[in-house]
Amino acid sequence: EIVMTQSPATLSVSPGERATLSCRASESVSSKLAWYQQKPGQAPRLLIYGASTRATGIPARFSGSGSGTEFTLTISSLQSEDFAVYYCQQYNNWPPKVTFGPGTKVDIK
Amino acid sequence: EVQLVESGGGLVQPGGSLRLSCAGSGFTFSGYEMNWVRQAPGKGLEWVSYSSSSGGTLYYADSVKGRFTISRDNAKNSLYLQLNSLRAEDTAVYYCARDDTGSDAFDIWGQGTMVTVSS
Numbered sequence: 001e002i003v004m005t006q007s008p009a010t011l012s013v014s015p016g017e018r019a020t021l022s023c024r025a026s027e028s029v030s031s032k033l034a035w036y037q038q039k040p041g042q043a044p045r046l047l048i049y050g051a052s053t054r055a056t057g058i059p060a061r062f063s064g065s066g067s068g069t070e071f072t073l074t075i076s077s078l079q080s081e082d083f084a085v086y087y088c089q090q091y092n093n094w095p096p097k098v099t100f101g102p103g104t105k106v107d108i109k
Numbered sequence: 110e111v112q113l114v115e116s117g118g119g120l121v122q123p124g125g126s127l128r129l130s131c132a133g134s135g136f137t138f139s140g141y142e143m144n145w146v147r148q149a150p151g152k153g154l155e156w157v158s159y160s161s162s163s164g165g166t167l168y169y170a171d172s173v174k175g176r177f178t179i180s181r182d183n184a185k186n187s188l189y190l191q192l193n194s195l196r197a198e199d200t201a202v203y204y205c206a207r208d209d210t211g212s213d214a215f216d217i218w219g220q221g222t223m224v225t226v227s228s
Contacts, residue, residue, distance in 0.1 A: 034214040036154075043204055043221055044146075044154065049214035056216075087154055091213045095142075096168035100154040 002026055002090050004101035012109040019075040021104045023088035028068045032092035035064055035073045038103075039084045047086075048073065075106075083108055111135040111217055113205050118222030125195050125226070131188040131205030131219055139163075139183035142208035144215060145190045147201035147224075157203070158190060173199075195226045 003026040013019045023033065031051040036044040046055040048064035051071055061076040075082055088101040117129040131143070145157040158179040159168040167179050178191040188205050202221040209216035 032213070034212075036215075038154075043218035044215075045218070046209075046214055046216050049209070049212040049216075053212070055214075089154075089214070094213050095159050095166075097170070098156045100156070102153050 001097070002029060002092065002099050004088055004090055004099050006086075006088060006101040006104045008104060009102070010105045010107060012107055013078050014109045015080060016077050017109075019078055019082075019106055021073040021075075021086055021106070023066075023071040023073070023101050025069045025071075025090055029090040029092035031067050032090060032094065033064075033066070033071050034089045034091065035062075036087045036089065037082075037084045038087065044087065078106070082106065113207065113217055113219035115203065115205055115219040115222040118203065118224045120225045120227065121195055122228050123196060123226055127192045127195065127224060129190040129192065129203055129205075129222055129224070131190075133186045133188070133207070136207075136217075138186040141210065143181065143188045144206045144208055145179060145188075146204045146206050146215070146218075147199075148204070148221075149198075149201045152201075155201075159208070160188065192224065195224075197226050200224060200226045 005024045007022045033051045035048040038044045052064045063074045065072050085103045085105045087103045091098045112134045114132045144159050160179050164181045176194045181188045204221045205219045206215035207217040
């Protein structure tokens with residue numbers, strides 16, 4: 001099973017600053033990687049798929065990069081509504097299984 | 110509006126059963142692969158089960174194989190998850206999620222339904 005890790009576990013950032021979140025796969029997932037945002041009490045929301053393609057309606061301040069085993073989600077200038085937990089997900093050789101990372105919480109510094 | 114709405118959660122004793130439902134609207138439900146994903150309190154996301162668009166191909170996480178059964182009724186635009194032999198560790202919010210045809214990412218999620226397994 002492909003294991004996903006994310007770092008850091010918590011990222012404290014001031015509004016307007018840049019945030020860089022990392023995701024690593026235990027083996028290559030090509031570009032079959034997605035990023036999701038989840039706010040307290042809400043369902044996850046798809047931000048990025050194919051490692052770098054923004055989903056419909058996602059602001060341009062969100063960008064994804066990477067391939068193989070190393071991936072990055074960058075939020076160029078954090079807005080108040082961006083403080084949330086971010087999960088990466090690999091879906092290489094899908095189906096039958098996908099795996100999620102443990103998440104990175106972005107909170108206010 | 111494209112929407113998924115789950116129902117059927119609740120409190121159940123260990124060893125008990127529950128049936129979750131997910132109603133889709135605003136899109137051609139029969140054209141999409143669907144999934145169940147769960148999230149234990151304060152924890153991360155765990156994929157649980159997958160159904161092809163026709164319901165002919167089904168997959169399960171090892172943690173639920175043999176206990177949970179996914180099914181769908183395309184005529185009713187609905188996805189189901191039958192939960193049997195429930196354990197305390199099955200306590201979670203259960204989400205249904207649409208598998209985007211083009212990307213294979215989960216592009217639409219329901220609001221979730223809470224399942225609590227406790228005596």
